Amino acid sequence: MTIAAGIDVGTGAVKTTLFKVEGDNVEWLSKRVTRIRRRDPMSLVDESYAAMLKEAGLTADDVDYVATTGDGENVPFRTGHFYSMTTHARGAVYLAEDVTAVLDVGALHGRAISIDERGKVLSYRMTSQCASGSGQFLENIARYLGVSIDEVGDLSQQSDDPELVSGICAVLAETDVINMVSRSISTPNILKGIHLSMAGRLVKLLRASKVKEGKVLLTGGLAMDTGMVAAMREEMANQKLDVPCESSPDSIFAGAIGAALWGAFRYEKLQSLGQLAEAS
Amino acid sequence: MSVQKIVDRCQALYDDLDFNAVKEWKAKEEGRKAIGYMPVYVPREIIHAAGMLPVGVLGGGDQLEVIHGDAYYQSYICRIPRSTIELGVTGRLDCVDGMLFPSICDVIRNLSGMWKLLFKDKYVRYFDAPQTYDDNIGGKFYKQEMQELIEGLEELGGRKITDEDLNNSIAVYNENRNVIDELYAYRSKAPWKALTSEIYLLLRAGMVLPVEEHTELLREYLSAIEKEDRPVRDNCRVVLNGTFCEQPPLGLVKSIEMAGCYIVDDDFMLVTRWLQEDVPTTGDPVQNLADAFLHQSAETAAKYVDTEEAKGNFIVDSVKKYAAEGVVFAAPSFCDPALLDQPMLHTALNNNNIPFTAFQYAENSGQMQPIREQAGTFADSIKLWSA
Numbered sequence: 001m002t003i004a005a006g007i008d009v010g011t012g013a014v015k016t017t018l019f020k021v022e023g024d025n026v027e028w029l030s031k032r033v034t035r036i037r038r039r040d041p042m043s044l045v046d047e048s049y050a051a052m053l054k055e056a057g058l059t060a061d062d063v064d065y066v067a068t069t070g071d072g073e074n075v076p077f078r079t080g081h082f083y084s085m086t087t088h089a090r091g092a093v094y095l096a097e098d099v100t101a102v103l104d105v106g107a108l109h110g111r112a113i114s115i116d117e118r119g120k121v122l123s124y125r126m127t128s129q130c131a132s133g134s135g136q137f138l139e140n141i142a143r144y145l146g147v148s149i150d151e152v153g154d155l156s157q158q159s160d161d162p163e164l165v166s167g168i169c170a171v172l173a174e175t176d177v178i179n180m181v182s183r184s185i186s187t188p189n190i191l192k193g194i195h196l197s198m199a200g201r202l203v204k205l206l207r208a209s210k211v212k213e214g215k216v217l218l219t220g221g222l223a224m225d226t227g228m229v230a231a232m233r234e235e236m237a238n239q240k241l242d243v244p245c246e247s248s249p250d251s252i253f254a255g256a257i258g259a260a261l262w263g264a265f266r267y268e269k270l271q272s273l274g275q276l277a278e279a280s
Numbered sequence: 281m282s283v284q285k286i287v288d289r290c291q292a293l294y295d296d297l298d299f300n301a302v303k304e305w306k307a308k309e310e311g312r313k314a315i316g317y318m319p320v321y322v323p324r325e326i327i328h329a330a331g332m333l334p335v336g337v338l339g340g341g342d343q344l345e346v347i348h349g350d351a352y353y354q355s356y357i358c359r360i361p362r363s364t365i366e367l368g369v370t371g372r373l374d375c376v377d378g379m380l381f382p383s384i385c386d387v388i389r390n391l392s393g394m395w396k397l398l399f400k401d402k403y404v405r406y407f408d409a410p411q412t413y414d415d416n417i418g419g420k421f422y423k424q425e426m427q428e429l430i431e432g433l434e435e436l437g438g439r440k441i442t443d444e445d446l447n448n449s450i451a452v453y454n455e456n457r458n459v460i461d462e463l464y465a466y467r468s469k470a471p472w473k474a475l476t477s478e479i480y481l482l483l484r485a486g487m488v489l490p491v492e493e494h495t496e497l498l499r500e501y502l503s504a505i506e507k508e509d510r511p512v513r514d515n516c517r518v519v520l521n522g523t524f525c526e527q528p529p530l531g532l533v534k535s536i537e538m539a540g541c542y543i544v545d546d547d548f549m550l551v552t553r554w555l556q557e558d559v560p561t562t563g564d565p566v567q568n569l570a571d572a573f574l575h576q577s578a579e580t581a582a583k584y585v586d587t588e589e590a591k592g593n594f595i596v597d598s599v600k601k602y603a604a605e606g607v608v609f610a611a612p613s614f615c616d617p618a619l620l621d622q623p624m625l626h627t628a629l630n631n632n633n634i635p636f637t638a639f640q641y642a643e644n645s646g647q648m649q650p651i652r653e654q655a656g657t658f659a660d661s662i663k664l665w666s667a
Contacts, residue, residue, distance in 0.1 A: 065514070073538045073652075080514030081540050083656040086664065120665060121657070266514055266663060 002267045003029075003058065004065045006260030007049065008087070008253075009041050009072040012107030012135060012221055016048045017256040018056050018063075021264035026094070030056040031253055045075055067263030069255045080266060085111065087258030090119040092217045094257050095248040100214025103202055103232070103245075104254070105222035107135040110198075112205035119258070125205040135222045141177055141194060145187050149225075152191055156227025159192030166197070173197070195231035203235045216245045223251030283478070283504045286497065290481035293488055294530070297344055297367065301488040302335050302375045313437060315403070316376040318364070318391075319525040320384050320582040321554040322407050323426060323569050325453050328491060329445035330433040335376055336487025336551065339363040342529040342644040352394060353387075358614045359642045360526035361391045368398060378403030378436060380429075384525055384582060385616050403436045405429060411584045413574045423570045430566070446565035454558045456491050459498040461553070464545070466502060468602045471542035472512045473505050476520075477534045483549045513540070516662040517604045520546040521595060521625070522611035522618040524582050526643050535648040536608060540659035544602040547580055554578050581621035592628025599634050605662045608655060609638035635662060 001022045008015040018030040030052045034044050049066075053059060060077070068078040069087040084104065092102040092115065102113040114122040127134070142152050163185050166172035173194070180190050206216060216236075222228045229247045236245055250257070293301055306312045314333040317324070324334040340346065340363030348369045349362035367373050379402060381392035392406040408425055410418030430441050463482070467474040482501055486494040520536065524547040536543060559572045579585065579594030595607060607629055611618035622638065629636050637658040639651055 076511075078513070080663070081538075081656070082660050082663075083539075083653065085657060086660040262660075262664060270514065 002064045002264040003062055004260045004264035005063050006256035007045055007068045007072050007075055008255035009070045010106050012036060014041055014044045014048050015253050015256040016052045017253055017260045018052050019260045033252055065263035065267040067259035069259040082259050082262050084255055085113050085121050085124055087255045088219050089113055089115040089121050090258030090261050091254030092219055093119040095250055096217050096246060098215045099217045101206060101211040101216045103216055103218050104220045106220035109134055110202050112209045114209040114211055123209050125208045153226035155188045156191040156195050157230055159188040162189050162192035162196055164193045164197050195227050199231040199235035203239045203241055207241055211243060216243055218247040219251045219254035221252055223247040281500050283508050286501050287478050287481060290485040294481055294484045298372050299375050305333050313377040314375060315378045317380040318388055321551050322380050322382050325449040326429055328449040329441045330437045338527050339643050340366055357387050358526050358612045361387050380405050380407045382407045383409045403432060405432060419570050419574055422573055423566050426566050443565050447561045450559045450565055451561045452491055456495045459495050463498055468544045471544055473508055473510050476537060476543040480533050480548055483552055486552060515540045515542045516659045517542050517544045519598050519604045519607045520610060521607055522609050523547055524550050526612035528610055528641050529645055531648050532641055535652045536655045539652045539656035541655055544604050545598045550580060582617050591624045595625050596628055596632050607636040611640055613640045613642050
């Protein structure tokens with residue numbers, strides 16, 4: 001039996017998970033998500049990790065492997081680190097069946113990852129460094145419009161005449177939004193327009209990664225935005241990408257899930273090789 | 281001295297683009313002279329035997345703004361000659377009384393010509409190396425090269441360099457090479473303790489410190505690192521290749537380590553490890569140095585290999601010797617020796633089922649995120665999908 005923790009330090013939130021793995025039996029013991037909100041991510045990691053262990057009734061000594069992902073390379077008590085693509089791919093395989101592609105849309109960027117049934121990354125495409133395709137951009141706009149991030153999805157789905165924004169540049173997109181407000185465009189139509197613009201870029205990434213069958217799973221923080229999921233489905237139909245697109249209630253944890261499960265895998269592999277790294 | 285203090289001292293030497301350590305060494309005794317040399321290899325024993333300080337000049341790194349240097353070279357070559365020119369024309373290299381430009385590529389050869397035109401009062405020499413490893417051809421040529429260097433330094437220093445001087449210097453450098461071998465063996469055994477970012481700085485310190493002091497510093501590090509309690513990480517073991525001339529920014533070395541790789545062998549500052557065995561300290565020193573160069577020198581991308589079958593063996597052997605799981609090729613942009621060799625090295629690795637990844641850098645590269653991503657996903661692929 002292996003106890004493994006996954007810590008995903010993102011741009012907007014810290015996600016932690018704890019798993020017990022015994023052969024093919026995988027038991028999810030605990031999970032936490034904490035928004036960073038200008039606080040020190042490493043302090044949040046410590047707090048979240050301690051709270052998660054307490055919730056599971058375990059201590060740090062009970063954990064065999066602490067795996068980090070995202071920007072977690074600096075977590076001092078990590079055993080190993082895995083890259084976001086690797087962990088989101090594994091997390092997606094855990095969260096849904098028949099997944100052939102993962103669309104990881106976080107606060108900083110979007111990434112389409114083509115995977116096989118084991119969660120091995122086959123290819124990937126990323127958005128450029130421009131913020132207009134990112135969750136952080138959407139969060140900023142929501143703040144300007146005076147709505148909470150939790151309301152964005154429902155409002156977007158109330159849209160009857162969405163107004164598209166620039167999909168190229170966050171500065172231009174923000175200017176578009178200011179113009180829309182001054183033209184009295186409704187908040188639902190602005191939000192849906194942003195969702196559709198972002199979805200348009202993300203579907204192009206999926207097409208470039210040559211996804212043709214199976215299923216696309218949305219992961220990362222924006223997978224929780226129902227308006228974004230609806231816009232993705234709409235845009236996939238528009239761009240004739242005929243594969244289902246899903247989100248899981250735990251999609252935000254995909255990176256942390258993948259990290260923990262790969263950590264457990266590594267622990268067992270190292271044990272069999274007699275090269276066990278000690279969790280510090 | 282603690283590890284932190286040793287590393288801090290090396291970092292300060294690394295950061296000092298004004299070569300103050302060299303100036304301080306020269307100031308201690310009137311008439312002392314320093315001789316700069318560029319990568320990859322010169323017989324430092326000869327400079328030492330002349331009573332002079334060999335000074336490794338490895339470009340300007342990522343902290344030097346190149347203003348004048350760009351005027352001397354076209355844009356489609358590497359950065360090290362430009363930043364070296366910058367060091368020279370801004371007076372930072374005034375403390376060296378001569379410069380040696382070893383045979384590594386056309387760009388460095390041209391730099392030796394520019395140096396002769398720019399610094400007419402300095403001793404400047406293009407130090408050629410044999411491409412034929414036959415004693416009667418390459419050996420004869422190389423002995424002649426060394427003899428001319430000896431005569432040049434005798435004239436500059438105003439005194440004869442005796443065989444006894446040379447043999448004593450050979451002994452001092454044998455000792456330095458042996459401690460560096462110990463350091464590399466220790467890192468291979470405990471890479472979580474002896475971090476490569478620290479080893480790099482230790483080797484860089486040897487470019488400006490007197491060899492005796494450098495040997496002592498390495499011994500102090502080896503003794504101090506043993507007492508350090510550093511956590512073991514689940515990282516993969518890799519050989520780093522291609523960094524033998526233009527230097528990678530320190531951030532690049534740290535990024536590879538942060539990305540989940542333990543670097544267990546590398547080609548940093550090959551001048552310190554070019555000769556693989558002790559050079560005899562009795563008999564004809566020039567003959568002994570020539571024999572060592574021809575028959576006991578490291579196989580690297582910076583050295584001519586005369587048979588196709590042998591090409592790349594050194595990297596496969598390195599992977600086996602250091603129990604590495606893969607190779608990271610990090611080569612400077614436009615580096616002919618490193619980049620022209622890579623396809624042949626790739627073939628050798630493919631033939632031996634050794635995974636590898638490759639990227640390029642410049643000494644002033646600042647954006648490390650793509651390198652972290654690439655090295656990190658490479659480490660993941662080794663950890664999760666290798667047999």
